[in-house]
Amino acid sequence: MSDTGRGQPDAVLLHDGSFSCFLCAVAECLNAAMAGGRPPAVRSAGGPAGLFENPVPVARDDARAAVLWKRLCSRAGDASMRLVFEAFCSDRPGADSSAAVAVCRLWREGPRALSDLAAADMLELEKASARSRAEAHLISGLVRFSELADGSWYASVRPSCDVLPLIGDHFSARFPDALWAIHDLGRGSALVHEAGAPWVLARSFSFTAEEEAQASGGVPPYSAAERELRHAWSRYFDAVAIQERSNPRLQAGHMPKRYWADLPEMNDAPEGSQ
Amino acid sequence: MDLAGKISILADAAKYDASCSTSGSARSNKGGVGNAAVGGICHAWSADGRCVALLKVLLSNACAYDCAYCVNRRSNDVPRTGFEPEELVRLVMDFYRRNYIEGALLSSGVIGCPDATMERLIAVAKTLRVRERFNGYLHLKAIPGASERLVLEAARWADRLSVNIELPSAASLRAVASDKTPAAIFGPMRVLARAGGFEPRRLPATSAQPAVPLQDSPAETPVSFHSQLPAVSHAVRDIRPMEGGADLPARASVMDARALRRRDPGAAVLPAGQTTQMVVGASPESDLHILTLAENLYLAYDVRRVYYSAFVPTGGDSRVPALAGPPLVREHRLYQADWLFRFYGYSAAEVLDPLHPNLDPSIDPKAAWALRHLERFPVDANTADYRELLRVPGIGPRSASRIVRARRLARLSPSALKGLGVVMKRARWFVSCSGTMAVDAGRVLDRPDALASLLRDGADTLLEPLQLEFAF
Ligand code: SF4
Numbered sequence: 018m019s020d021t022g023r024g025q026p027d028a029v030l031l032h033d034g035s036f037s038c039f040l041c042a043v044a045e046c047l048n049a050a051m052a053g054g055r056p057p058a059v060r061s062a063g064g065p066a067g068l069f070e071n072p073v074p075v076a077r078d079d080a081r082a083a084v085l086w087k088r089l090c091s092r093a094g095d096a097s098m099r100l101v102f103e104a105f106c107s108d109r110p111g112a113d114s115s116a117a118v119a120v121c122r123l124w125r126e127g128p129r130a131l132s133d134l135a136a137a138d139m140l141e142l143e144k145a146s147a148r149s150r151a152e153a154h155l156i157s158g159l160v161r162f163s164e165l166a167d168g169s170w171y172a173s174v175r176p177s178c179d180v181l182p183l184i185g186d187h188f189s190a191r192f193p194d195a196l197w198a199i200h201d202l203g204r205g206s207a208l209v210h211e212a213g214a215p216w217v218l219a220r221s222f223s224f225t226a227e228e229e230a231q232a233s234g235g236v237p238p239y240s241a242a243e244r245e246l247r248h249a250w251s252r253y254f255d256a257v258a259i260q261e262r263s264n265p266r267l268q269a270g271h272m273p274k275r276y277w278a279d280l281p282e283m284n285d286a287p288e289g290s291q
Numbered sequence: 292m293d294l295a296g297k298i299s300i301l302a303d304a305a306k307y308d309a310s311c312s313t314s315g316s317a318r319s320n321k322g323g324v325g326n327a328a329v330g331g332i333c334h335a336w337s338a339d340g341r342c343v344a345l346l347k348v349l350l351s352n353a354c355a356y357d358c359a360y361c362v363n364r365r366s367n368d369v370p371r372t373g374f375e376p377e378e379l380v381r382l383v384m385d386f387y388r389r390n391y392i393e394g395a396l397l398s399s400g401v402i403g404c405p406d407a408t409m410e411r412l413i414a415v416a417k418t419l420r421v422r423e424r425f426n427g428y429l430h431l432k433a434i435p436g437a438s439e440r441l442v443l444e445a446a447r448w449a450d451r452l453s454v455n456i457e458l459p460s461a462a463s464l465r466a467v468a469s470d471k472t473p474a475a476i477f478g479p480m481r482v483l484a485r486a487g488g489f490e491p492r493r494l495p496a497t498s499a500q501p502a503v504p505l506q507d508s509p510a511e512t513p514v515s516f517h518s519q520l521p522a523v524s525h526a527v528r529d530i531r532p533m534e535g536g537a538d539l540p541a542r543a544s545v546m547d548a549r550a551l552r553r554r555d556p557g558a559a560v561l562p563a564g565q566t567t568q569m570v571v572g573a574s575p576e577s578d579l580h581i582l583t584l585a586e587n588l589y590l591a592y593d594v595r596r597v598y599y600s601a602f603v604p605t606g607g608d609s610r611v612p613a614l615a616g617p618p619l620v621r622e623h624r625l626y627q628a629d630w631l632f633r634f635y636g637y638s639a640a641e642v643l644d645p646l647h648p649n650l651d652p653s654i655d656p657k658a659a660w661a662l663r664h665l666e667r668f669p670v671d672a673n674t675a676d677y678r679e680l681l682r683v684p685g686i687g688p689r690s691a692s693r694i695v696r697a698r699r700l701a702r703l704s705p706s707a708l709k710g711l712g713v714v715m716k717r718a719r720w721f722v723s724c725s726g727t728m729a730v731d732a733g734r735v736l737d738r739p740d741a742l743a744s745l746l747r748d749g750a751d752t753l754l755e756p757l758q759l760e761f762a763f
Contacts, residue, residue, distance in 0.1 A: 134697035135707050143693075158334040158344070162389045172390070190319070190326050192388070242385070245294070249382070250391050252295040256302035257347060258337035261603050261617050267340025271333070282335060 029070040031062040032113070036105055038077035039113055043120050044085050045075060050121050059117035064110065093123035097131060103146035106179040115141035152176050153183035159276055160188070160199055163247075164240040170197035171224065173279050181208045185216040200224060202279075251285035292372060298382070300372050304352035304363050305398055308455070308568060309598040311342045313393040313428045315563030316450040317556035323424025325387055325394070327450060327563075329556045332393050345396040345430060346386055350374055350411055354400030358468035359610035360457065360573040360602055363400050367605065373402075376415050383419060387427050394428030394450070395419075405436035405475075409445065416448035430563075436475035439482050446486040451563035451595070454479045456588075459581050463574035467610050480592050483565040488558070489593040545589040545632040552593065564595040571625060572602035572618040573611045577648035579639070582628055586639040589632065599625040619754040624650040631657055634688055635681045658684045658746040661721060662739045669723040669736075672703050684746060685718030705729035717746060 030045055032038040039059065046056035062074060090098045101123075104116045115138040122130040122139070133139045153176075162170040170192070174180075181201055185208050188199065193213065200207040200222055207222030277283040292300075314331030333342040349363070351373030357365040374382075379397070386392045397415060402408050412431050419425040430451040433442050445452055454476055458464040461473050484491045543551075556562050567588060569581055585597040601617035628650060631637035635657065642656050643649070651659050661668065661684050670679050672694055680691040690712040697703060697711060703724050709715050713722070719729040720742060735742045 129700075132696040133700045134693055134711055135701040135703065140710055154330070154332065157328075158332045158390075158393075160390045164389070170388070187328070192324065193320065194324070195388075246385050246389065249295045249298055250386060250389070253298045253302050253346070253348075253386075254335060254337060254343065256299045257306045257343060258339045258341075259306055259603060259617075260339075262339035262341075262601070262619065264340040265338060268336045268338055271336040271340065271342070280335065 026069045026071040028057045028073050030057050030059045031072050031074045033077055034061050034063055035077060037079045037082035039105060040082035040085050041078050042075040043117050046117055046121055047124055056121050058114055060114050094128050097123055097128045100146040103149040104142045107145040107149040108178055109145045112145035149178045152178045153180040156180050157184050157187050161281055164243050165238050166240050170195055173200045173202050175203050181206055182218055189216050247281040251282045254282035297372050301348040301352055305347045305349045307600060309600045310566055311344050312596055313344045315556055318426050320426045323426055325425055325427035327428045334392055344393045346383055346392045347396040350399035351402055352400050356401050356470040359608040360570050362605040379415055380418050384423055396430040398432035405434040406438050406441055408434045409437040409441040413445050420448050433479040435471045442479045442482045443486055446561045452483050453566040455568040457570045458574050459569050459576045459584050484592045487561045487564045492591050494587055494591050544636045544638050546636040548590055566596040567594055568598040568600055570602050571599050571622050572614055578650045579643040579648040582639045586632055620652045620751045623750055628656045636678050652751045653747050655748055662743055665736055668721040671723050673698055673725045683718050683721045685714035
């Protein structure tokens with residue numbers, strides 16, 4: 018950057034946390050690189066600030082992001098760009114910065130840059146994307162829908178990565194004829210799907226069973242069968258465990274405790290819970 | 292009895308079937324509910340740490356047979372119940388819509404005869420597929436002795452079928468489960484192999500096949516199942532030379548044989564093939580015997596998975612040993628050896644031999660192999676091929692392929708290996724980077740016992756206490 022030449026602190030581009038805004042920041046990096054300079058670093062505006070940096074917020078421009086995304090996909094390949102998106106979704110500190118560097122290299126070198134795992138940023142891209150994929154896979158099993166009285170379905174999750182955009186296609190293919198929502202309680206976002214339509218990601222979604230219950234005078238908005246089925250599922254879950262092999266450490270290793278709050282089978286005591 | 296009570300009994304009766312995988316099928320959703328995910332999805336893990344992916348229940352736990360290892364055996368005094376077919380269909384759909392499960396594994400005690408039982412299972416599967424337009428994962432049990440026609444009918448509706456061998460020799464089968472015969476088990480397995488587009492194969496002999504009477508079955512040499520396996524008499528075609536020297540086995544490893552197979556997860560019939568299970572510890576066979584049989588099943592019938600189920604004594608039958616608890620360490624080591632077959636290119640003959648017929652409980656079988664072959668180490672991460680890398684303790688398929696990718700662009704150093712996911716704590720004794728090692732391995736490489744103590748993983752001490760709790 019010309020700034021550095023004048024002894025100014027390094028410019029750091031700040032995105033607002035959305036992938037669109039991140040891409041707009043990446044566009045600046047690519048411009049800088051093509052002008053022959055060193056691309057500036059990119060980080061989230063919400064992240065910790067560096068000591069000697071000159072933060073430059075980047076404006077979010079969805080149209081500009083969409084154009085760049087298309088060009089990146091045709092130049093680096095859909096599979097490479099999917100890795101970039103997955104890494105971004107990991108919400109791992111620094112993953113966005115590494116992803117920005119990775120995009121610049123993908124632009125210059127094509128997909129072969131992905132193999133340079135001795136380079137810290139490329140290795141981080143690989144690890145962060147693997148982490149998102151792994152959690153998306155885990156969450157696609159751990160989603161628990163409840164049937165509401167109006168025949169729609171609601172599930173709450175608390176993933177550490179921003180996995181909703183990664184699991185939308187999976188659930189749409191599986192339950193295409195239903196109205197359902199998967200609510201990320203930590204981020205306040207939700208996947209919402211209506212019968213026959215593509216899923217949409219609502220960035221701020223406020224529905225919880227409890228709120229709904231209060232609004233309707235204390236009665237949970239569940240369908241008549243919901244309670245009995247949850248109970249049946251919990252009894253099933255208890256019955257399949259072989260007592261002589263009991264191994265809570267192994268259980269928690271596969272299914273960490275932070276997910277338990279949203280799993281009926283982990284919150285329905287075996288005896289007299291009705 | 293209410294629904295939850297029935298579920299408890301019929302799930303309890305089905306839980307000793309270890310099969311939980313839901314992979315291998317790409318069934319798509321054609322205007323109904325559900326689909327299958329090729330990689331499989333786990334939905335929960337029960338208190339014993341096993342994955343819960345399927346509604347695994349029996350249609351009925353009343354059984355006409357009397358297999359000594361089984362909780363549902365005729366002579367065992369337990370409450371009996373069964374689902375109405377309609378009740379079970381509803382339950383699968385209700386659980387599936389809530390995303391509790393990936394599908395169902397439906398099995399049953401033998402009600403009347405094998406064919407009548409098979410027909411009841413088929414009726415449930417067919418209703419799910421046709422009337423409910425359910426495209427989730429269905430795994431059905433083929434009942435030993437069921438006719439070919441019904442096994443094929445079941446294959447039409449299921450993603451996967453399985454027949455459990457349970458006892459790994461004909462002699463043990465006679466002693467422990469006398470209602471079943473090898474023919475009743477291997478007959479349906481052959482039908483299933485063919486239904487999945489695989490012609491069963493005759494296998495060349497291996498050095499691991501017990502040529503001498505097994506030391507642990509003194510009275511009677513178990514009539515090995517190996518002679519039962521070949522269904523047709525044409526030789527294996529897919530033997531190919533393997534890189535890496537003369538001491539490798541003369542027939543294809545399971546990994547190699549599978550790499551050559553073209554499978555179609557989108558196939559209409561039995562996309563996820565067949566699996567089977569062996570009970571471990573209810574009969575006297577050695578690990579070598581069990582693993583050789585498993586390898587043969589992979590190669591001869593294209594079985595997708597062999598499950599090993601530590602025998603859980605269910606009380607009071609003198610035909611099976613009175614164990615203090617399930618042999619979990621043994622089961623764990625068998626699974627590790629099985630992974631070596633499928634993902635690391637090892638053969639049963641490499642993992643064990645007639646002089647060492649049982650796996651060492653204190654060390655994993657890959658490390659044990661490395662200790663017996665120290666002359667092959669250190670392996671150079673910058674030049675070794677993928678398979679040689681896989682044989683280094685601390686390097687798995689993921690880190691091996693990262694090494695192969697990364698070294699195309701840069702020469703690797705020991706510190707780079709760590710970043711690529713190599714467990715250096717184990718690998719440092721066995722791997723070098725263009726001649727440089729992370730430790731002075733020369734000091735230990737000629738002292739296998741010192742190295743062995745460095746490689747112990749503690750699984751035996753972790754799992755053993757679980758058994759002792761139930762020793763009284
Ligand atoms: S046939 Fe044997 S293994 Fe199967 S349920 Fe009956 S007793 Fe158990």
